Amino acid sequence: MKKKLKFFIVDDNKDFINLASKLLEAENHIIFSSDSSVNTLSEIIEQKPDCALLDIMMPDIDGLELCRRLRREPSLDEMKIIIVSGKTYEFDRSSAFEFGADGYITKPVDKKIFSKQILQFIKDHIHITFWGVRGTLPAPGGENIRYGGNTSCVSLEFADGNLMIFDAGTGIKALSDHLMAEKTLPIEAKIFISHPHWDHINAIPFFAPLYISGNEFEICGPSYGEYTIRELISAQMDGVFFPIKIKDFRATVNFSNLKEETFNMNRMEIRIMLLNHPGNCLGYRVQYRGRSVSYVTDNEIYPKSSRFYNEDYMNKLMDFVKDTDALITDCTYSDEDYKSKINWGHSSIGQVVDLSDRAGVKTLYLFHHEPNQTDSDIDAKLETAQVMLEQRKSRTSCIAPKEKQLFKI
Numbered sequence: 001m002k003k004k005l006k007f008f009i010v011d012d013n014k015d016f017i018n019l020a021s022k023l024l025e026a027e028n029h030i031i032f033s034s035d036s037s038v039n040t041l042s043e044i045i046e047q048k049p050d051c052a053l054l055d056i057m058m059p060d061i062d063g064l065e066l067c068r069r070l071r072r073e074p075s076l077d078e079m080k081i082i083i084v085s086g087k088t089y090e091f092d093r094s095s096a097f098e099f100g101a102d103g104y105i106t107k108p109v110d111k112k113i114f115s116k117q118i119l120q121f122i123k124d125h126i127h128i129t130f131w132g133v134r135g136t137l138p139a140p141g142g143e144n145i146r147y148g149g150n151t152s153c154v155s156l157e158f159a160d161g162n163l164m165i166f167d168a169g170t171g172i173k174a175l176s177d178h179l180m181a182e183k184t185l186p187i188e189a190k191i192f193i194s195h196p197h198w199d200h201i202n203a204i205p206f207f208a209p210l211y212i213s214g215n216e217f218e219i220c221g222p223s224y225g226e227y228t229i230r231e232l233i234s235a236q237m238d239g240v241f242f243p244i245k246i247k248d249f250r251a252t253v254n255f256s257n258l259k260e261e262t263f264n265m266n267r268m269e270i271r272i273m274l275l276n277h278p279g280n281c282l283g284y285r286v287q288y289r290g291r292s293v294s295y296v297t298d299n300e301i302y303p304k305s306s307r308f309y310n311e312d313y314m315n316k317l318m319d320f321v322k323d324t325d326a327l328i329t330d331c332t333y334s335d336e337d338y339k340s341k342i343n344w345g346h347s348s349i350g351q352v353v354d355l356s357d358r359a360g361v362k363t364l365y366l367f368h369h370e371p372n373q374t375d376s377d378i379d380a381k382l383e384t385a386q387v388m389l390e391q392r393k394s395r396t397s398c399i400a401p402k403e404k405q406l407f408k409i
């Protein structure tokens with residue numbers, strides 16, 4: 001049985017209070033309400049609900065102001081606030097989040113999904129989905145059915161609908177199919193490219209949402225020498241290598257050159273680090289409300305015994321992934337195979353286990369597998385990693401995600 005939650009609804013529209021109460025009571029939740037915002041602050045403090053649902057347009061104190069005042073109350077730190085309003089303007093939506101709201105739902109509410117939407121905002125999970133886990137070259141069929149043969153693509157989806165996509169290997173085609181089937185238009189997302197090697201960019205032309213007017217994308221990634229990220233992406237769509245050009249995109253598509261930097265966006269902090277790989281390759285760390293996901297591929301970690309080992313780089317990398325909840329990282333080779341692949345720009349399983357354990361990573365996600373490795377080879381890498389972590393009595397756990405697998409953190 002699901003845990004019952006206590007809600008407090010503030011709305012001057014009694015019909016809405018009745019409707020929302022009915023929908024939430026059907027899920028066994030407990031409802032308190034008020035049709036005036038005048039004395040609600042003290043009532044909410046007294047009731048200490050798990051979640052307050054606030055309308056915006058109310059005659060006395062409007063919902064955004066009430067939200068701001070509730071957020072100043074230390075005894076309500078744990079309480080979630082969701083705005084449920086008829087106002088559909090982006091300005092009101094972003095103001096609500098600025099004032100400390102955890103969610104925003106527009107009226108009229110969809111009765112079928114209302115309770116589910118509310119719970120999604122309360123849980124506030126980050127959904128990590130793996131669309132392609134291979135490195136270097138797609139490896140379809142045969143003995144690669146379980147983990148899948150598509151190249152790098154991972155998405156992060158947040159309760160407020162914010163979508164981030166990391167890399168555009170052939171896995172992005174499955175994400176494209178998913179978005180076209182599931183998501184209502186318009187689709188907005190930021191696409192972060194680690195670097196412009198084929199296995200990280202070459203399925204961009206197959207991402208169908210780019211061809212739909214009204215959708216909005218920002219493709220971000222490293223420049224290289226005099227080439228901007230826009231030029232790096234458009235070069236593979238110049239008419240010779242692919243018949244459709246980027247000017248045929250119907251969505252609004254902006255490009256941003258990224259470097260080693262830190263910036264804030266949509267209530268999160270993005271940290272970027274240059275990785276040890278031929279050319280400019282960026283690792284990303286997304287920090288959101290006490291949780292973090294680190295996407296670090298492609299990257300070569302030299303063993304300590306190697307003459308290429310660089311203590312400064314290792315310290316910087318350790319700090320970058322320190323205590324992260326999810327480290328998605330390049331573990332292309334087994335330790336044995338790595339011996340003949342030194343300076344190919346990729347890591348072996350032993351090195352990523354060592355990094356994860358020492359940096360206090362919560363979960364290590366094995367990623368960017370060598371295309372010749374079969375499902376059983378990946379099983380073997382996973383087992384090796386788990387044995388190593390057990391021997392170290394590590395608190396890091398290790399997973400080898402499969403294509404289309406979803407994790408919530």
Ligand SMILES: [Zn+2]
Pocket residue numbers: 135136197199200298368
């Ligand atoms: Zn790669």
Ligand SMILES: [Zn+2]
Pocket residue numbers: 195197277298345
């Ligand atoms: Zn690469």
